Amino acid sequence: MFGLLLPFSEKLSEEDKKTYEGYYCGLCHQLREQFGKKSSLILQYDCVFLALLRNGLYEKEESFEKTFCGHKLRKVNVCSEEGLRYAADMNLLLAYQNYRDRVHDGQRRSITLRAAESAVKGLSSEYAVIAAKYPRQAKAVAEYVEKLEAYEDRAADLKEKAEYTPDIPAKMTGDMLAEILVEKEDEYAEYLRRIGRGLGAFIYLADAFTDIEKDLKTGDYNPYLPVLSEEGFAERIKDYLTIIAGRTEEAFEMLPLFRHREILRNILYSGMWTAFEKSYRKDWNKGEKP
Amino acid sequence: MRDPYQVLGVSPGATDDELKSAYRKLSAKYHPDNNVNNPNKAEAEERFKEVQAAYDSIIKMRHNGGNAGYQHQSGSSDYTGRSNGYQYQNYGNNVNFSTVIAYLNGRSYAAAMIELMKMPESARNGMWYYLKGHANWGLHNTMAAMDDLYRACQLEPGNAAFRREYETLRQGNAYGGGTNGYAGRSEQYGRSELRTSPLCGLGSCLSDFLCEILPWVFCCL
Numbered sequence: 240m241f242g243l244l245l246p247f248s249e250k251l252s253e254e255d256k257k258t259y260e261g262y263y264c265g266l267c268h269q270l271r272e273q274f275g276k277k278s279s280l281i282l283q284y285d286c287v288f289l290a291l292l293r294n295g296l297y298e299k300e301e302s303f304e305k306t307f308c309g310h311k312l313r314k315v316n317v318c319s320e321e322g323l324r325y326a327a328d329m330n331l332l333l334a335y336q337n338y339r340d341r342v343h344d345g346q347r348r349s350i351t352l353r354a355a356e357s358a359v360k361g362l363s364s365e366y367a368v369i370a371a372k373y374p375r376q377a378k379a380v381a382e383y384v385e386k387l388e389a390y391e392d393r394a395a396d397l398k399e400k401a402e403y404t405p406d407i408p409a410k411m412t413g414d415m416l417a418e419i420l421v422e423k424e425d426e427y428a429e430y431l432r433r434i435g436r437g438l439g440a441f442i443y444l445a446d447a448f449t450d451i452e453k454d455l456k457t458g459d460y461n462p463y464l465p466v467l468s469e470e471g472f473a474e475r476i477k478d479y480l481t482i483i484a485g486r487t488e489e490a491f492e493m494l495p496l497f498r499h500r501e502i503l504r505n506i507l508y509s510g511m512w513t514a515f516e517k518s519y520r521k522d523w524n525k526g527e528k529p
Numbered sequence: 530m531r532d533p534y535q536v537l538g539v540s541p542g543a544t545d546d547e548l549k550s551a552y553r554k555l556s557a558k559y560h561p562d563n564n565v566n567n568p569n570k571a572e573a574e575e576r577f578k579e580v581q582a583a584y585d586s587i588i589k590m591r592h593n594g595g596n597a598g599y600q601h602q603s604g605s606s607d608y609t610g611r612s613n614g615y616q617y618q619n620y621g622n623n624v625n626f627s628t629v630i631a632y633l634n635g636r637s638y639a640a641a642m643i644e645l646m647k648m649p650e651s652a653r654n655g656m657w658y659y660l661k662g663h664a665n666w667g668l669h670n671t672m673a674a675m676d677d678l679y680r681a682c683q684l685e686p687g688n689a690a691f692r693r694e695y696e697t698l699r700q701g702n703a704y705g706g707g708t709n710g711y712a713g714r715s716e717q718y719g720r721s722e723l724r725t726s727p728l729c730g731l732g733s734c735l736s737d738f739l740c741e742i743l744p745w746v747f748c749c750l
Contacts, residue, residue, distance in 0.1 A: 247721045406670040426556070426581050440671070475679075478699045479672045485711030486671075493588045495549035495556075508711075509718035516720045 241333060243442050244288040246502060246510040255502050261303050261318035262294075263287050266330065267310075269323040274331060274365050277358040279310070280351075281334035285442075288506055289420065290326035295499040296427055297322065325422050328369045329376065333419070334359050335366045336380045379418035386411055391460040405444060405462035409483075413439030430494050437487030441480060441511065448476055449518040473519055480515065484508075533583035545591065552584040629660050638667030655685035675699075 248256055266287050270278040294301065301320045308315045338359045370377035390408055417435030421428045447462050454461035466472055488507050496503075534541050537551045557563060559577035564570045632641035641664040645657065662677030678695045685691060 247718060249721065250718055404670075404673065406665075406672050409672075410669065429585075436669070440669075444672075475675070479675055481712055481715075482671050482675070482698060484715070488711055489592055492545070493592050495552045495584065497546075497549065497553075505718060508715045509720055512715075513721050 241283050241285045241337065241442065243285070243445060243511050243514060244438070244506050245284040245513065246505045247513065250509060251502065251505055255505070257303075257316050258318075258499065259287070259291075259502055261301070261316040262290050262320075262323070264306075264308065264315045265318035265320065265323050266290055266326055268317050268319075269327040270330060273324070273327050274362055278331070278362065280355040280358045281330060283330055283333060286326045286330040286333070288503070289329060290320070290323050291499045291502055292420070292431075292496075293322035293325060293422065294320055295496045295503060296494065298498055328373065329419050331359075331362060331366060331369055332373070332377060332380050335362065336384045376418050379415045383411055383415035394460060394462070405447065406440075408462060409440035409443045410436070411439075412443035413437065415439060416442070427494065430490060433490035433493075434487055437483055437490055438511075441483045441487060444476070444483070445480055445512070445515040448473075448480075449514050451518075477515075477519060480512075484511070530582060530586075531579070533586050536579055536583035537587070545588075548584070548587060552580065555580045556584075626656060626660060629664075633660065633663050633667070636667060638664045642668065655681045655688060655691065658684060659691055 246259055248259070251259065263282075263284075267279045267282050270282060299321050301318050303316055303318050305314045306317050307313070334355070338356045387408055390411070394404075413436035416439035417432040420431040420435040420438075444462075450459075451461055451463055451467070453459070454464075463472070463476070469475075484507070488504075491503065491507055530536075534543070537548065537555060539547055539551045543551070556577065559573045559580060561570070561574055561577065564573040567573055629641050629644045632638070632644060642661070645661050645664060648657065658677045658681035662674045662681060665671075665674035665677055675695075675698065678691065678698065681691045682688070682695050
């Protein structure tokens with residue numbers, strides 16, 4: 240489900256591109272250091288976003304270094320910074336639960352997904368350590384997965400328009416992400432929760448839209464099934480997402496944040512729409528069935 | 530509380546950036562972590578809280594607390610006046626929305642929703658959907674709110690006020706209209722429709738291509 244919070248790199252300045260790479264590769268290095276080499280497979284864009292947001296807020300010291308990457312086969316910019324530790328911890332938390340989510344879905348899993356899953360399976364004791372260190376966040380994610388599963392099981396039987404309530408799972412996702420964004424209950428917690436709620440809702444709803452084609456084939460639950468055939472359906476979903484994104488961005492602008500602001504704005508105004516836009520522009524969304 | 534602008538040492542006309550900059554400076558100065566050895570640390574903590582509260586109140590006022598897009602956009606939080614101005618059909622029963630409206634004005638959205646759901650089918654006209662849309666909006670049920678407002682427009686096609694609100698919200702302009710709204714600003718960034726790796730353009734495309742296809746081969750290096 241995750242992996243939407245990436246930038247539209249064409250529109251980033253050269254410097255911001257390097258900074259983004261610094262955090263992306265920095266997170267990878269942090270994961271490998273904390274959880275072993277295979278853990279770089281579980282890296283999520285959303286946690287890169289988290290690291291950038293955290294550093295932007297607390298303005299901790301960053302140090303950038305160019306290192307050769309055996310994965311990208313070239314030198315990459317790697318950032319070392321204290322917030323990456325939290326981002327890596329949350330990355331594991333989310334990946335661990337994400338793996339549980341996939342198993343339940345029973346979808347056909349790609350090679351990369353299966354590799355990531357096997358990487359995570361071997362990390363249960365590390366997961367336990369993180370869960371103990373951040374009980375509020377761990378609880379939020381575990382409860383989210385349970386509640387979402389239960390909701391989707393119930394909702395799968397309800398194909399009537401009257402039961403069309405994608406706001407419910409969207410808000411569940413928002414509540415969960417709100418807790419992830421809040422590392423500690425400080426002066427920024429309230430703003431971060433607002434951002435988290437908005438982002439979570441956006442992520443869930445955009446992701447569900449891009450999953451329509453796949454879910455129709457596999458018969459998996461999709462919140463939009465009751466309204467697929469309605470006129471202007473895709474456009475209405477885009478409208479909803481625009482409103483939610485607007486609300487999220489508004490909350491973001493309330494933060495007294497300067498550092499990394501342009502990268503974060505790029506993600507919130509543009510980058511996070513990438514997967515949705517690709518899906519939206521497919522012909523079948525314009526009235527023809529897939 | 531002292532005037533928040535005075536607490537932060539900025540004028541009411543200060544830009545958001547000036548405000549944020551002032552906040553960061555003062556916040557760092559009085560932060561408990563930075564005053565551990567300060568004999569006056571209790572006073573520093575008081576000032577820290579004061580600075581917080583001042584920033585919080587100004588920023589929320591400027592950004593409408595991030596809430597209630599409907600009310601802000603229309604410039605009036607008084608539902609009573611507007612509902613009286615509408616020519617909505619009375620379905621024979623004395624449908625009284627005043628309780629719902631009072632709840633909405635008081636931002637008790639859940640209570641408003643309960644009142645609305647108590648009403649019989651015969652009462653569920655355009656105005657009912659319009660008010661339900663407002664209740665859902667307050668409860669952050671964005672999709673339900675939009676659906677309700679859309680339904681209100683369908684039931685009363687001649688109602689220009691309903692349609693105007695729907696159109697405004699549609700364009701993501703609840704938080705400021707035109708090019709300053711989310712939709713407008715987003716357009717300035719543009720959107721990618723390709724699944725481009727965010728690191729594309731920084732190195733060879735071949736390595737990025739391999740990265741997508743064979744991640745586990747290299748990760749053990």
